[in-house]
Amino acid sequence: MKIVVCIKQVPGVSSVKIDPETKRLIRDGIISVINPFDYYALEEALRLRELHGGTVTALSMGPQKAELALREAIALGTDSAVLLCDRRFAGSDTWATSYVLALAVEKLGDVDLVLCGRQAIDGDTAQVGPGIAAHMKDWPHAAGVSAINGFADGILSVKRMTDNGYDECLLKIPAILSVNKEINQPRVPRLKGWLRSEHVPIEIWDADQIGADTNLLGLNGSPTRVVRTAPPVSRDKKTRLFEGSEAESAAQLLHELRMISAI
Amino acid sequence: MDLNQKRCRLEVSPPRQASEKLTERLDRFAAKYNKAADAGYCVCITDNAMGNPTFQGHELIQELRLSVCSGQVMIHLNTFHTLSDLRWILDSCAELGIKEILVVSGDGSPRLPRLKPSEIACSSASVTSVELIAYIRRIYGNEFIIGAAFNQYEPEEHEIFKLDRKIEAGAEFMITQPMLKPDALVEKAMNTSGIPFIIEAWMSPNVKLLSDCIGCDIECREAFDPVECFESLRKAYPDNEFYLALLDFKTQFDEL
Numbered sequence: 001m002k003i004v005v006c007i008k009q010v011p012g013v014s015s016v017k018i019d020p021e022t023k024r025l026i027r028d029g030i031i032s033v034i035n036p037f038d039y040y041a042l043e044e045a046l047r048l049r050e051l052h053g054g055t056v057t058a059l060s061m062g063p064q065k066a067e068l069a070l071r072e073a074i075a076l077g078t079d080s081a082v083l084l085c086d087r088r089f090a091g092s093d094t095w096a097t098s099y100v101l102a103l104a105v106e107k108l109g110d111v112d113l114v115l116c117g118r119q120a121i122d123g124d125t126a127q128v129g130p131g132i133a134a135h136m137k138d139w140p141h142a143a144g145v146s147a148i149n150g151f152a153d154g155i156l157s158v159k160r161m162t163d164n165g166y167d168e169c170l171l172k173i174p175a176i177l178s179v180n181k182e183i184n185q186p187r188v189p190r191l192k193g194w195l196r197s198e199h200v201p202i203e204i205w206d207a208d209q210i211g212a213d214t215n216l217l218g219l220n221g222s223p224t225r226v227v228r229t230a231p232p233v234s235r236d237k238k239t240r241l242f243e244g245s246e247a248e249s250a251a252q253l254l255h256e257l258r259m260i261s262a263i
Numbered sequence: 264m265d266l267n268q269k270r271c272r273l274e275v276s277p278p279r280q281a282s283e284k285l286t287e288r289l290d291r292f293a294a295k296y297n298k299a300a301d302a303g304y305c306v307c308i309t310d311n312a313m314g315n316p317t318f319q320g321h322e323l324i325q326e327l328r329l330s331v332c333s334g335q336v337m338i339h340l341n342t343f344h345t346l347s348d349l350r351w352i353l354d355s356c357a358e359l360g361i362k363e364i365l366v367v368s369g370d371g372s373p374r375l376p377r378l379k380p381s382e383i384a385c386s387s388a389s390v391t392s393v394e395l396i397a398y399i400r401r402i403y404g405n406e407f408i409i410g411a412a413f414n415q416y417e418p419e420e421h422e423i424f425k426l427d428r429k430i431e432a433g434a435e436f437m438i439t440q441p442m443l444k445p446d447a448l449v450e451k452a453m454n455t456s457g458i459p460f461i462i463e464a465w466m467s468p469n470v471k472l473l474s475d476c477i478g479c480d481i482e483c484r485e486a487f488d489p490v491e492c493f494e495s496l497r498k499a500y501p502d503n504e505f506y507l508a509l510l511d512f513k514t515q516f517d518e519l
């Protein structure tokens with residue numbers, strides 16, 4: 001089975017800042033990590049390879065520094081990695097990004113399965129997986145996949161989380177899956193893997209190498225317009241009030257949390 | 264228990280995963296490890312401190328071909344591992360002849376899997392250092408000398424209760440949280456527990472960082488001199504071993 005895993009390098013902090021002018025994330029000075037959901041896609045790909053043989057390729061669109069995310073994917077066990085890096089990709093929304101990734105999948109050739117994390121934690125759209133499927137025309141796609149139940153005769157059986165619970169779908173490969181966190185427990189790379197990753201060359205492809213129509217890239221190829229950004233509304237939680245001054249209340253809270261070993 | 268004769272344990276942080284210049288970082292780690300070991304100290308290697316994924320001590324020792332002298336290496340082990348990784352760490356330590364394991368609950372992060380009670384056949388709601396100590400004792404018998412952490416900044420009743428549970432589970436020595444001055448709770452615990460206490464000294468001039476690490480404010484009105492503080496703790500606790508956290512190998516090592 002030839003598997004491609006799409007990964008994204010995202011800011012490694014929960015409190016990101018947004019440029020008020022461009023409405024885009026300020027990424028300078030922030031540690032970058034692999035999008036947490038993508039670890040689950042990588043893990044599932046590695047498990048499928050262990051079961052059915054084949055290869056796993058990590059694929060990412062991003063700046064040069066996204067190479068570190070791909071090195072981590074190799075450290076985890078992928079056979080190869082491709083970075084899609086070109087200034088003309090900058091500013092791409094999920095639709096233009098999906099287009100680039102789909103072209104790269106086509107260029108890789110004979111791909112049986114594309115795995116994506118459910119969503120990226122920076123944009124939170126969950127649109128790239130379905131977007132790749134849309135660009136790949138007749139490739140079936142399942143989102144919210146929480147288990148791969150089986151694979152035989154070119155048919156994948158997957159358990160999918162829906163708004164009403166779960167269902168099971170059958171997909172004929174080549175197919176695309178967006179996976180959620182229920183699907184597995186991702187491994188942590190080992191030093192041997194990191195040392196190996198230093199010797200695996202990462203291919204870097206630009207727009208020309210994947211045969212992209214430059215009108216469909218970057219801001220020009222992106223139908224999305226961010227007109228306003230706002231912090232999310234906080235969710236309702238159960239509350240418990242402590243008596244006393246602020247300091248006393250804080251001390252009580254700290255004590256309670258420690259007594260239950262929550263911190 | 265044969266604890267290190269030089270009576271100092273030096274914490275050496277392993278390189279972080281997903282960091283640039285891996286080879287340089289590995290070389291720096293090896294240099295610190297060898298410097299401490301050659302001088303006869305016990306090298307203590309942390310386990311994903313503050314929830315940041317780092318390399319495991321045993322794999323660094325294996326890959327960098329570092330020597331393990333008896334009683335001169337202590338590995339930290341926390342509860343944020345899969346069972347297979349936990350066994351990998353412990354089996355490797357046993358093979359390498361690493362005897363001392365400091366078991367702590369540890370700092371998690373979304374990237375690090377927490378050991379599940381069902382995986383180690385315990386009935387508690389979660390796995391803490393107590394359950395992990397009991398598991399290691401059950402599976403590995405007396406293969407390791409197991410230590411645990413004593414947090415004098417926690418509420419006394421809670422910490423004494425946990426101390427008893429850790430000892431009952433199989434802990435043979437305790438390491439305090441970093442101390443800046445003698446502490447009554449540590450002394451009470453030392454006198455009643457009957458097991459060795461290793462005093463942790465904070466070797467960074469940044470006391471604010473210590474407050475951040477332990478989660479409560481540590482008062483320090485004057486400019487903090489870590490070496491001076493260490494000396495005063497040595498005088499206060501002449502019979503105890505010491506664990507030195509965040510030691511600056513360039514400027515402080517020769518002053519020990």
